[in-house]
Amino acid sequence: MRVTRVTRRLVYALVGVALTVGCAQPTTGRPVADRETAAKATADAVRRGIDAFQDHFTNFGDEHARVYNYLNFGDTKITTEHESFKVGDPPAIVTKRRYSADGDWSETFTPPGSPVDYIKLDEDHRFLAPTPYVSVPSLYANGFQTCILLTAWAACNVDTSIGQTALDAPEEQPSEARATEDGFEVTTGALLGVMLDEGIVSVPEEQRGDLTEPMLNTVVPVTIRLDDAMEFTGFEVRGAVTGGDAPKLEIQLEYEVLGEAEESDLPDVPDEAEITAITDKAALEQFWEKFNDRTPEK
Structure with a gap:
């Protein structure tokens, strides 16, 4: 609307x-x-x-955005930052990722209508290919959809979590609004268990059994920020969840609109000599497993 x-x-x-x-x-x-x-x-x-x-x-337009994800649960501490640029229709897309505030960025570039994505490997994952870049079948091979873009994916799943919580725990869901210097913000909420199911709370699989029922049934505040023109500028999911003998779970997921992406934000397509093409299904599965591993073994 x-x-x-x-x-x-x-x-x-x-x-x-x-x-x-x-x-x-x-x-x-x-x-x-x-x-x-x-x-x-x-x-x-x-x-x-x-x-x-x-x-x-x-009505997703050309956008430069950043998503910050932080989780602290027992011995597990996870920090991930993603940045994205979307330009044009069909869009050119750049997504960047790093696992610490001073870490090296990986960068994925999809030219408009390209059947492949070009991934510039970060320092920790450079061993995955003999070249600085790999090419893989594009995530957007069947056309661009907003919720496929990783930063927007987080927003789509937060929206789903808010809606499901309105059905499952309406009395526990906050409903607050306040004016700010830049516009205003509203606060609603989402159940921890729903956000875990949606994949936006990244507790490792082997630790999920440590989450207690009271924790899973806790509604975590979601604050949506808008400017003085009533345009969305970002959101934040943030809370500390406790329950029983389980360790305290601290989570923060923040989406920030940084402005309108432009063609000058896009990199050049790398030279063929700098690219290793990965097309075999088994090789692709192995690549993605290690590329998404925070501490991959060579």
């Missing part, structure tokens, strides 16, 4: 009502309906914020 200017003004009016009425004190002879009015205004503002979030990815 495209958010109109009228809708934007309405959202700010609703946020204002929620903040003003929520702080009002009942006076003599005044109906004590302020709390109900504030709750409805807040719920309407949250709904419109979620609509703007969904609309951004339904």
Whole structure:
């Protein structure tokens, strides 16, 4: 759904009502309906914020974005950063990945309509080929879909998790809205167990049995950020989840729109002499297994 200017003004009016009425004190002879009015205004503002979030990815344009993922659970500490550029239609796509704040980036480039993706290997995975680049069958061989793009994939699955939580635990799901210096933000939430099923909470398979039922049934806050034009600028899933004897689980998943991607952001197609083509199915499976391993063995 495209958010109109009228809708934007309405959202700010609703946020204002929620903040003003929520702080009002009942006076003599005044109906004590302020709390109900504030709750409805807040719920309407949250709904419109979620609509703007969904609309951004339904009408996904040229975008430069970053996704930061952090997890701390017992002895497991995971940090991953992804950056993406999408330009044109059919799009040219660049995705970058690194496993630490000062780590080396890998980079995947898909020219418009290309049947292959070109992957520039980072330092930790350079042993996977005798050349700086490999080519693999493109993820977009059957056409571009927003939720295939790795950064947008995180947003799509957060949206699914919010929707499922509204069905499974509506009373536990936050509904908050507030004005900010840059626009406003709304807070809703998603069940940890649902986000785990959707793959956006990356607890290793061998540790999932350590998560207790109270932890899986915890709703983690999701804050959606919008600018003063009611345009989506990012979201954050962030919380510390405890339950029983299990270690505390700390998670942070943040999506940030960095601006509009341009052709100047795109690399050149590497020379053939710099590329190792991987086409065999077994070789591809082995490549992806090691390429996605944070500490691959040679």
